[in-house]
Amino acid sequence: MAKPRKSRGESLLLRYLVLGGWALVCLLPILWFLSIGFRPRTEVITPHPIYWPTFSLDAWHLLMSDWPIALYLRNSVIAVAGSVVIDLLLAIPAAYALARYEFKGREDIGFYILSTRMMAPAIVAVPIFFLFKTLGLLDSVWALMLIYAAINLSLVTWIIRSYMLDIPKELEDAARTDGAGDLTILREIIVPACLPGIITAAVIAAIFAINEFLFTLLIASTSNAYTMSVALANFTGGSDGIIYNAIALVSFIAFVPILILVILIQKHLSRGLTMGAVKG
Amino acid sequence: MASIHLQNIEKRYGGFVGVQNMSLEIADEEFLVLLGPSGCGKTTTMRMIAGLELPTDGKIVIGGEEMTEIDARDRDVAMVFQGYALYPNMSIYENIRFPLRMRGIPASEHDARIRQAADMVELGGFLDRKPGALSGGQRQRAALARAVVRQPQVFLMDEPLSNLDAKLRQSMRVQIKHMQRQLKVTTVYVTHDQIEAMTLADRIVIMNKGAIQQVGTPDQIYSDPANTFVAGFIGSPPMNLIEGTAQNGRFVAPGVSAPCPDYVRGKVTLGVRPEDCHVGGDDLQGMVYGVEPTGDTTYLTVLAGTKKIEVKAAREYRSDIDVPVGITFDPAHLYFFGEDGQRIRGTA
Numbered sequence: 001m002a003k004p005r006k007s008r009g010e011s012l013l014l015r016y017l018v019l020g021g022w023a024l025v026c027l028l029p030i031l032w033f034l035s036i037g038f039r040p041r042t043e044v045i046t047p048h049p050i051y052w053p054t055f056s057l058d059a060w061h062l063l064m065s066d067w068p069i070a071l072y073l074r075n076s077v078i079a080v081a082g083s084v085v086i087d088l089l090l091a092i093p094a095a096y097a098l099a100r101y102e103f104k105g106r107e108d109i110g111f112y113i114l115s116t117r118m119m120a121p122a123i124v125a126v127p128i129f130f131l132f133k134t135l136g137l138l139d140s141v142w143a144l145m146l147i148y149a150a151i152n153l154s155l156v157t158w159i160i161r162s163y164m165l166d167i168p169k170e171l172e173d174a175a176r177t178d179g180a181g182d183l184t185i186l187r188e189i190i191v192p193a194c195l196p197g198i199i200t201a202a203v204i205a206a207i208f209a210i211n212e213f214l215f216t217l218l219i220a221s222t223s224n225a226y227t228m229s230v231a232l233a234n235f236t237g238g239s240d241g242i243i244y245n246a247i248a249l250v251s252f253i254a255f256v257p258i259l260i261l262v263i264l265i266q267k268h269l270s271r272g273l274t275m276g277a278v279k280g
Numbered sequence: 281m282a283s284i285h286l287q288n289i290e291k292r293y294g295g296f297v298g299v300q301n302m303s304l305e306i307a308d309e310e311f312l313v314l315l316g317p318s319g320c321g322k323t324t325t326m327r328m329i330a331g332l333e334l335p336t337d338g339k340i341v342i343g344g345e346e347m348t349e350i351d352a353r354d355r356d357v358a359m360v361f362q363g364y365a366l367y368p369n370m371s372i373y374e375n376i377r378f379p380l381r382m383r384g385i386p387a388s389e390h391d392a393r394i395r396q397a398a399d400m401v402e403l404g405g406f407l408d409r410k411p412g413a414l415s416g417g418q419r420q421r422a423a424l425a426r427a428v429v430r431q432p433q434v435f436l437m438d439e440p441l442s443n444l445d446a447k448l449r450q451s452m453r454v455q456i457k458h459m460q461r462q463l464k465v466t467t468v469y470v471t472h473d474q475i476e477a478m479t480l481a482d483r484i485v486i487m488n489k490g491a492i493q494q495v496g497t498p499d500q501i502y503s504d505p506a507n508t509f510v511a512g513f514i515g516s517p518p519m520n521l522i523e524g525t526a527q528n529g530r531f532v533a534p535g536v537s538a539p540c541p542d543y544v545r546g547k548v549t550l551g552v553r554p555e556d557c558h559v560g561g562d563d564l565q566g567m568v569y570g571v572e573p574t575g576d577t578t579y580l581t582v583l584a585g586t587k588k589i590e591v592k593a594a595r596e597y598r599s600d601i602d603v604p605v606g607i608t609f610d611p612a613h614l615y616f617f618g619e620d621g622q623r624i625r626g627t628a
Contacts, residue, residue, distance in 0.1 A: 173332050174365035176352040177436075178426070179382030188378075192369035 030252070037249035044244045059245040067235070068223055069253070075220075076227040076257075078141050080209040083148030084202050087156040090149075092198065095161035096186050100172070110161070117154045121214050129218050139221045147219065148209035155208075156201040163197025164190060203265040207258055228254040282343030282356075282433040282466055283308045284329060289338030291324050291490075298324045300490045302338075309464045311457070315477040315513070316487035322470045325487070326436050329468060331355045343433050353382070355434075358427035362439040364419045366411035372398070372422050373407040379430045397429035400459065417448045424456070428463065435460070435467040441476065453479055474514050478502070486510050508621040511551045517579065517590040519615070520557070522550045526616070534585025538563040538609050544616045544624055551615035554579065554592040561608030564589060568603045582607060 036044060038060075039053035063069060098110045128147065129138075137143035167190060175185045191198065216230045226234070232254050236242050284306040291298040299321040306312050314322035327333040329340060331352030340348045347355055358379070366375050376394045385393075398404050401421035411419055420440060427435055440456070441449045457480050460467050471477055477484050478498045486493040486501065486509070494506040505511035511519045524533025526548050531540040538550070557564075559580065566584035571593075578598075580591040582605055591607055599605065616624045 168363060168365065170361045170363050170365040171367065173327075173330075173352075174359065174361055174426075175367070175378070175382075176332065177330055177355075177357060177359040178379035178430075179353045180378075181353060184382065189367055193367075195369075 030255070033248045033252050033255075036245050037252055039245060041243060041245055056245075059243070059249045062243065062246050063249060067250075069231075069250070071223055072226050072228050072231040075141050075144075075225060076210060076229075079144035079148055079227060080206050082142075082145035083152065083209050084205050086145070086149035087153050087205050088198065088202060090153060091157040091160055091201070092191065093186070094157050095164055096190060098157070099161045099164035100169075110158075113154045114158055115154075121151075125214060125218055128215065132219060138219060139225045140219070141225050143219050144212075144216055144225060144227065147215045148205075148212055151212065151215070152205040152208055156205050159201035159204065160194065160197050163194035163200075167193050200265055203261045207261055210254075210258055283310075284343075284434065284466060284468070285339075285341040286325070286329070287339040287341070289325075289328060289335040289340060291321070291328065291333065292336045297490050299328070299335075302490075302492055304485065304492070304495070306466060306468065308466055311460050311467045311469065311480060311482045313477040313481035313484045314468065314470045314487060315472065315474060315484050316493075317472055317513075319489075320487040321490040322472075322485075322487050323438055326359075326438055326468055326470050329434070330357055330359050330436050332359075356432050357434045357436060358430065358432040359436040359438065360420075360423050360427050360440045362442055364411070364423045364443075366419055366422055366426075368411055371408050371410055372403065372414070372425075375411065375422060376407075376426045376429050379426060383430055385430065393429055394425075397425040400428060401425045401455070416444055417452065420444060420452060421455075424459070428459065431463070432465065435465050435469075437467065437469045439471055440469075442471070442473070449476075456480065475516065478514070486513060488513075505551070505615065506623055508549055508551070508617045511615060511617070515553055517554050519551045519553050520589050521617075522552075522584075522587060522589070524548065524550060531616075534587065535566045536564045536584060538614070539611060540614065540616060541626060543626055547619050548624065549617040549621075551617060552609050553613065554590040556610040556613040557589065557591040558608045558610070559591065559593050559597060560606060562606045563609045564607040566605060566607070568599045568601050568605050570601060571597070571599050573598075580605075 035053060038055055038057070039050070040056040040058055043050050043053045094113075098106060098113075132138055132143050135143075137146075171189055171193065172185055175189050180188065210227075211229055212227075213229050213233070216225075216227050217233075220226050220230055223231075232250055235247060235250055284304075286302055286304040286306075289302050290300055302321075302325065314325060316322045324333065328335050329342070331347065331350060331354075335348065338348070339346060342355060342357070366372075367378065370378065373394060376397055377390055380390050380393065394407070395404065398407055401424050403418060403421050403425055406414060406418060406422070411422065414422065420443075423440070427437075437456070441452050444452060453476060456469075469476075469480060478501075481498055483495060483497055484501050485495050488509050494501060494510045496504070501510060501514055505514065505519070508521055512521055522533050522536055524531055524536060525546065526532070526540050526544040527546075529539060529542050531538050531544070531548065531550050533550070536550070540548075540550070564582065564584055566582040566589065569581040569583040569588060572579040572581075573595075577595055578593045580593040580597060580599070582589045582591060589607070618624050
């Protein structure tokens with residue numbers, strides 16, 4: 001039995017309605033944050049919900065005058081970006097070796113690298129604290145950079161390795177007979193061919209680093225090294241009690257970079273770059 | 281330009297023998313085809329010549345210099361791969377240029393050489409495209425241009441046409457042969473397609489299970505097969521191989537009784553090509569199993585006992601199935617093979 005078919009326009013409209021509704025559900029918490037962040041303090045805590053609050057920049061002004069947000073953002077950016085650069089510099093050659101070179105214990109080393117990720121971070125918290133104390137790196141952005149890099153290195157290596165495994169070996173054979181050495185092959189053939197994987201790994205590492213809390217709290221004791229994640233946790237709005245609208249706004253600001261990264265990663269998740277290299 | 285000598289090369293992977301004790305002389309400017317079923321060791325042999333794999337034993341000499349342990353990038357050898365292996369992030373122009381850059385050829389020469397190579401494979405208009413934007417045939421031509429551009433001593437081609445459709449394959453085949461004659465570069469070509477081997481080769485090397493079965497010109501391989509493997513591998517349809525017994529100058533098998541030389545005795549295999557079988561007579565008697573007109577000829581399949589025999593019949597030959605039919609073999613073109621599969625030749 002053939003079902004009566006809806007016209008194309010109708011089914012398209014229905015699809016948009018369903019998807020639009022779902023998008024709204026997903027966006028609701030974010031919209032709610034914004035709505036709290038941009039209302040006056042008097043409308044934040046009320047017995048009855050206020051759906052259409054008065055627009056107010058009170059929280060914004062409070063943040064700008066009372067809180068070194070630029071410093072925290074700067075700390076975050078230096079520590080996170082630096083850690084990602086360190087990760088890529090170490091992980092790309094390591095991933096290539098793990099993906100391509102035949103050597104004894106290759107699989108074991110690969111698994112060992114990944115297993116560092118399985119450990120509960122609290123186990124190493126105390127040793128790491130004393131290590132950095134001895135190095136004189138407590139309360140320093142550079143220490144955070146090293147810690148973030150160490151935390152994410154295994155993951156970055158594994159993601160990049162999996163992309164490298166997908167690159168046809170013929171490409172390397174071709175480059176070798178064309179006269180290229182190992183480093184040239186890595187630089188000119190492998191890295192460009194797995195660029196989507198490298199970007200994906202970098203973005204994932206950046207997101208993890210931005211959200212890192214435990215070690216940052218341990219190492220950073222003053223504004224010198226506070227990143228957004230720890231500063232946010234310490235933030236209560238000042239001496240006048242807990243100021244929820246300011247907290248909402250700070251949370252939103254901390255969330256924006258991650259949102260941007262996720263949008264980036266979405267674009268690069270497709271592995272389109274290797275298309276056409278081999279067969280069709 | 282260079283000759284290639286393989287001296288007793290062997291490749292073992294643990295207990296598995298990929299190529300066993302293989303010796304081969306490839307002359308300067310020769311077009312040599314390595315032919316065999318998949319897993320016969322032909323690609324491994326080629327990869328050892330390229331330097332992408334090291335032989336477990338033996339010696340490889342290219343252009344008079346021992347190359348056995350030399351890295352692939354230091355051998356003046358260009359290779360074309362089955363999957364084209366174009367660098368996906370580079371334009372066709374940069375792809376063709378890559379070997380020139382790697383070999384330290386002065387940048388001032390690059391452009392002219394790239395354009396010359398691209399023109400040779402009729403790809404001049406596509407230089408700024410990425411490989412992903414080309415069709416299969418164009419990609420294969422780009423891969424050829426990349427091999428040609430640096431004028432290597434040796435071309436190695438690993439099933440370069442197997443990803444193309446039949447029509448394109450034929451035209452690329454002619455193009456490759458023309459190019460090889462024009463450039464006079466020693467070429468080793470690997471394929472499992474006997475038509476490619478027959479049409480391209482100066483000499484064919486037939487391999488099976490890691491060992492050479494026969495080396496010869498296409499004519500020699502076709503008309504003088506050394507064993508049942510070669511006989512059954514070459515020709516389309518391939519040679520009929522009928523197992524039976526021979527004594528007192530007659531070969532006998534179910535449905536078959538044909539004259540044979542006196543020196544053929546005992547359990548033997550008779551080989552006869554479809555075009556050396558003729559409808560009529562009584563060397564073989566069986567039933568018509570099927571008739572396949574192809575336009576310029578008609579193939580007849582005859583069931584004799586449980587064995588199906590291919591016959592190349594006259595163009596207008598037609599028959600119903602299950603009709604008795606007699607076949608004569610051309611006595612000048614019968615081949616006999618012993619129980620070991622090797623050809624039985626007259627002592628005279």
